Amino acid sequence: MxxxxxxxxxxxxxxxxxxxxxxxxxxxxxxxxxxxxxxxxxxxxxxxxxxxxxxxxxxxxxxxxxxxxxxxxxxxxxxxxxxxxxxxxxxxxxxxxxxxxxxxxxxxxxxxxxxxxxxxxxxxxxxxxxxxxxxxxRFYEGRYLTGLVAGKMSKSGIVGYVAAFPIPEVVRGINAFTLGLRAVNPKAQVRVIWTSSWYDPGKEREAAEALIAQGADILTQHTDSTAVVQAAEDRGVYAIGYHSDMSKYGPRAQLTASTHNWANYYIKRVRQVIDKTWRSTDTWGGIGEGMVALAPFGDAVPETVRRLVREKTAAIAEGRLHPFTGPVRDNNAVVRIAAGETLSDAQLLKIDWLVQGVTGTLPR
Amino acid sequence: MDGIDTAVAIAAGTMRAGTPLVLAALGELITEKSGVLNLGIEGMMLVGAVSGFIVTVLTGSVYLGVCAAIIAGMLMSLIFGVLTLSMMTNQVASGLALTIFGVGLSAFMGINYVGTPIAGLKPIAIPVLSDVPVIGPVLFNQDLLVYASYLLFFAIAWFLYRTRWGLILRAVGETHDAAHAIGHPVILIRYLAVMFGGAMAGLSGAYLSLVYTPQWAENMSAGRGWIALALVVFATWRPGRVLLGAYLFGGITILSLHVQALGYNVSSHLIATLPYLATIVVLVIISRDITKIKLNAPASLGRPFHPTL
CATH class of the missing domain: 3.40.50.2300 (Response regulator)
Incomplete structure (x- = not known):
């Protein structure tokens, strides 16, 4: 008191x-x-x-x-x-x-x-x-990397994804995650449940339970609470956190998390104000700029997987790997990105289709 | 995935999702049957949830936490009681204020407890009954608070319609002047009814923070108090229909999640509205008899009582 x-x-x-x-x-x-x-x-x-x-x-x-x-x-x-x-x-x-x-x-x-x-x-x-x-x-870069982890760790080949609203930011994350997942596990699929709310721990929990009941052995989420990671911990499946390292809520369950890291950017911009060199800019930074980072791996993740993810992380940071590189089909099997091409930033910002491997369609 | 397993998973989820609504709505039912409209359920739930959580963290006992949540809910409703019953303030405005106050107070109380992990109440399988196929895992492999909600439902239905005190409570809600004239302590009875409603809202909050998602997060009730309030009205103040409405709402919420995960081509926006639509439509259809609505609606609901000597 x-x-x-x-x-x-x-x-x-x-x-x-x-x-x-x-x-x-x-x-x-x-x-x-x-x-x-x-x-x-x-x-x-x-x-x-x-x-x-x-x-x-x-x-x-x-x-x-x-x-x-x-x-x-x-x-x-x-x-x-x-x-x-x-x-x-x-x-x-x-x-x-x-x-x-x-x-x-x-x-x-x-x-x-x-x-x-x-x-x-x-x-x-x-x-x-x-x-x-x-x-x-560029949170989708982190999503792609966590998709690799999920692809390597899933036994059932079904990954559950609890998402809030079908806006481009969320759709981009689902697609990048699925591309990573299927890069190492071509038959794996992602099942999405939309909760139509950024924050409702109860509903997120029930969505997680529904996905587990349908055979998902790894869960991830694009909502604001930690309920999904907690549900995974309670039910003995794996989870991949988002926004923050959520290992506290799922010490056994969390394999890793795609986290946002604003520290470098904020320090840089504040320094520019002090030095009077600040200019108006548009920044879309990813792994390379340190704006997106993976949380430490959980104990369950074996060394081979960690090594793979480290290699791909370096490749993305150096610009050698773009998650949205063709050939990519949507989940109606239509080719959306031709072989060898990548999506432009403008296309990424308004993406409104789901890649192959995601169950379900986007509401129109 | 086996069809029966999915059905069992949906039904078991329905019980979990419906229970907080059952608890809060039954409490509000008793309050409204005494003629008092308390719009503060959401606030009482949140204060109950955070108090239960804090006491669980401090003492390590979930049971003490549940008790604390009940007491906290009662204290919140007592504030409402003093305002509306003793000081004759407007019930609608006071109830809204109670919700706003509860949201803020619970956030303030819980600052240091956000993110503290606890072991919540675990399901307890009732021997023999839980082995019955389908029904067993759905009804009898739940946690203590779900079992408590079954008992409370029967106790409340019996109390309201089969006991003398239930009759008096309904009389007070119907015509407080007549009840007063034949010597019933209207204000005291309403205090008790309001505090019972608060206790149930606190218990409902405890279910959220100690069982459903064992954690404290600001505003974690996410509007369930308002849904409970609406259920009482749409169920035309009858306990059986309140129960039906709560499970229907919970069930369709869970069902819609499963449908989405199976990948049916339905708009998620439409699905999100389904629990509301279906619950309202079903309750309106089964209670469309105007005479019966008038019979069940407490005639003095929301009217302050000024004792005339």
């Missing part, structure tokens, strides 16, 4: 300090720490999309020490609320602000117009301006 009160008192003190700081007009850098703002769509929690961004924020603090001062605002609803929070951060002297959800796109652009001297970084969007950059990870 006292711990909680202390915590509360600390938060209160921090809040007051922030208020006082806000009252002082922003001073140019020089002695003063550089203020860096972050806007999150959910609570930080212990795993997931926002948690990975917060790891990036902590890396910035660690890299620059007293030279920076970070502020994070959690659980900011997309829309009008976001504009208010972003404006407050800009007005209170933050020189670079990371807005980490797709729905912050328009509010970020709108607020940025009023604060030309502040650098804005919007994750996952496509609108840029003179002081708004965009950035995203």
């Amino acid at each position: 006292t711990g909680m009160i202390n915590r509360f008192a600390k938060r209160l003190a921090a809040g007051l300090a922030a208020l006082c700081a806000a009252a002082v007009p922003a001073l140019p850098a020089g002695g003063q720490p550089l203020k860096v703002g972050f806007v999150y769509v959910t609570p930080v929690g212990d795993a997931g999309w926002t948690y990975q961004h917060d790891l990036g924020r902590r890396a910035v603090e660690q890299a620059f020490g007293r030279k920076v001062e970070t502020t994070a605002v959690e659980s900011v609803a997309e829309g009008a609320d976001a504009a208010r929070v972003i404006r407050e951060l800009a007005a209170s002297g933050n020189r670079i602000i990371f807005t980490t959800s797709f729905g912050y796109m328009n509010p970020t652009i709108a607020v940025a117009r009023n604060f030309p001297a502040v650098a804005f970084e919007h994750a996952s969007g496509y609108k840029r301006s003179k002081n708004v950059s965009t950035y995203l990870g």
Whole structure:
């Protein structure tokens, strides 16, 4: 109880300090720490999309020490609320602000117009301006690599995939995963269950149970909770985490996880603001840039598989391997990528078909 | 995959998915039968879920956790009771406030417990009964809270329609002035009914955080409190139909997941709406008799009681 009160008192003190700081007009850098703002769509929690961004924020603090001062605002609803929070951060002297959800796109652009001297970084969007950059990870590269692991480790040849909504980001992940899976296990198939919700631990759990009942011996997910990994642990099948390393929830079950790593990017961009070399850019970084990384392998993964994944990781990082390289057929057996060709970034960004090996069709 | 095995898996999943709805909806049924409309189920569930989880982590006992969840749910409903029964505030507004308060309070209480792993309640097979083919693994290889929900259902149905106290409760919900005139303590009875509803919502929350997905995550009830609330209305305040509606909703949710995994060519958006559509359609069809709806709906629902001397 006292711990909680202390915590509360600390938060209160921090809040007051922030208020006082806000009252002082922003001073140019020089002695003063550089203020860096972050806007999150959910609570930080212990795993997931926002948690990975917060790891990036902590890396910035660690890299620059007293030279920076970070502020994070959690659980900011997309829309009008976001504009208010972003404006407050800009007005209170933050020189670079990371807005980490797709729905912050328009509010970020709108607020940025009023604060030309502040650098804005919007994750996952496509609108840029003179002081708004965009950035995203090539998460499909990590998906491909985890697909290789699943292909090597599955005995039943059925992998269960719990997914939220059939948007390109999710479809790209399913396809890349399946391509990796079938590269080493050509007969394996992926069964997808759409939960129509980013976050519903109960439903994700039941989807996992349904997939296990249909013979899946490896599960992975593109939703925000850890329920799927936990279900795998309880039912004695394997799991592949996403967003974060989820081994805590499935110490035996998790083979590896495809994780997001924003630390390098955040440190680089903050340094550019300090050095006054920041420019508006569009970044789509993958394994090579360190934006996507695999979590440590679980004990069940044998050395041969680890070696294979390390080789392929290097190949992707050096640009020798692109997961979407033809010939690739969709799951109606139509050739979508001709032999030797690869999908362009533009095609990848709006992908709306499933590769061969995925059971089911996309809702239209 | 064997057809029977799949059917058993679907049915067993139905029981798990339906149980939190059964618990919360039966509690709300008693509350509403006394004439009080409590829209705060979602908030009470979440506070119950987080309290049960915290106590389980601190004491290592899931059973103490379940008790804590029940008490927490009751305390939340007591706040609602004081506001609406003693201070005569508007029930709809107070109930909504209770939900909003519960969402925030549970998040605050649970900050340090997000991601703490616990061993949840495991299924206990009932000897002999669990060996019956099909029915055994579905009904009698579940955890204690599912068994508790069976018992609570029968106890509540019996209480409401077969006991003197059940009759008094219904009388209070029907015409509180008449009940008051013949000497029944209307406010006290409503307090008890509200607190029973809170206890059941807390238990439902415990089911989520200690059994269904043994973890604490903010807002983990994901709207189930609202579904329970709607079930009571669509089931026209009858316990049997509440049970039917809850399992129907759970069953179609699970069925739709299995259908998707088998790869049928159906839109996932449409499938996501099915549990709602089917449950409403079935309940509306079986309860379309207006006279009977009037008979079962508590006539004083949502109306504050001012004792006139």
